[in-house]
Amino acid sequence: MSSVRDALGCHAVGIQHGDKRGLSLGQELSLCASDSPDCWILRGASAEDAVTCGLDPSSGLLRSLRLSPVLCVVGINNDPSLSEDADMSATISAAKRASVTGIPSIAVCIASTSVGLPLEPAQMALQAVLGAVGRTIQEGAELTTAANCPRAHFPFPLNGRWSALGTNQLPVDAEIQASLSAASADFAASDCWSLGEMALTNGDASAPKSSPEDKRSILRRAFCDGDTFVCLHVPPRWSLSHTPKPFTSTLPGVIWHQQQSSNQYQPTSEGATFVPQLNTDKVINSTRPCSTSESTSLPISFTIGTGTTLCDSSTRGDVDAVLSGKASLTTLQTWPHSHAFSLLDDLKVEALRESPRGLPLWLDE
Incomplete structure (x- = not known):
């Protein structure tokens, strides 16, 4: 929260939540104040719950506090949601949920699951990104309330969508x-x-x-309207002064998860020596899987292990960026590909154009 206040000079409200995923539909979630000022605890909630309860324009926490949303920052979390792992990321799901409400959003992840990692590298990276975001979402010299919250109908066709x-x-x-x-x-x-x-x-x-300038203008509009959001991945040992270009604008990289499963079969009497009890044969036969062949049996359970994770080189991939020690900034779509609000491919390509620091130029122009 201090990073947001320092970079944007605005009021910041935080909501703490649990590790569960998804929306807790139909469940009552209790809210209480934490020991930190302007910070609240939503008990038994997920990150998506916290975003929904905080930003709901009709009855959310901010509305009750008589505050208007400007930007939503989800994280900083230990969540290596690179490449296809983004689909299972609680952090990215929550940022997308905020974008659906029409609020510009940033997901901030430390690209590691190790515990006890320092937050300072991610905080420094976030503060640098927030400076660029602040210039994007403000009008003149002042930050403005998210104009597309609550969402309104938009005229067809919309440029670049x-x-x-x-x-x-x-x-x-x-x-x-x-x-x-x-x-x-x-x-x-x-x-x-x-x-x-x-x-x-x-x-x-x-x-x-x-023109490239027109495309970057559309990208800024899409971010401000919540039709795209930004994901920042920071390596655990990242430093702002590590290289002349500490950031890079990226696409989802290439990771292959080759999970393996082990199975277990129903125990039988084969190979055992014992005195038959009443009904033993009947019980054994009833638990055998139905099959046209007596020699065929099916497993009764599976256990999925971690298996092997492979990484292939990919041009401007977020995985490649993090492995090289750079902070990755990816412009992600809020909506599925070819949805009416989703961006055309040439705009996604323009999102790769970088400023001297490596941030997307549409954000840091």
């Missing part, structure tokens, strides 16, 4: 265009949304090219 499907931003062939036009007409009639002026085209038309 999949909602522009069928326009000159994302052209399609004539057959698909015809089906899109019919679906759009039905949607407008039933939902009464204005689709705006759709510059419909086909695959033969040349789409206008946005």
Whole structure:
């Protein structure tokens, strides 16, 4: 919390939670003040619970405190949520939950599961990133309340998003265009949304090219609207002065988890010497798996072990960045690929353009 206050110069409210995952739907979660000022404890809660209860624009904690959200920071957590592990990360899930409410969000992870690691490297990295974030979300010289919270309908098509499907931003062939036009007409009639002026085209038309500056403007808008969020991974021994370029803008890297399972079979009387008891044979036969072959049996349980984790080199991968000792900053999408709010690929590529410090240029321009 001190990193947020120092970097942004704003009021910071913290909510502590447990290690569980997901949303505790239908469960009552008790809230109490902690010993630290402006910090609260949500008992029996997950990170997603804490974000939801804190930021709900209708009845969340901030609303009860008569405060307006500006930015959500989840972490600092020991959570190596690199590459595909992001899908199972409680930290990233909570940051995404905040983004869904329309609030700019940052997930901050120490890329290790080891306990007792110092927080100072991650705090230094976060403070540097927050300085850039503050300039992105402010208007003029002042921080502004998250403008898209609560979320509002947005006009179709939106620049740089999949909602522009069928326009000159994302052209399609004539057959698909015809089906899109019919679906759009039905949607407008039933939902009464204005689709705006759709510059419909086909695959033969040349789409206008946005400049890098235009793309970075769209990236900033997407972050402020909660349609993207940022994940910061910091190596345990990272230092701001370790290299001339301590950060790098990344994509999810490549990790292969090859989990292995061991199984256990139902014990039988084979190979044993004992005096048969009443009903013994019947019990043994009833516990054997049904099979067309007497020699075939199926396991009764499995245990999944850690197995082996392999890492392949990947251009601008977050795994590669952390292994090289740099802090990784990845621009992640709040919505699934090809969702109406999700960014087009050329914008994801532009998110890799770096400032001299290695931060994404759209954030540190």
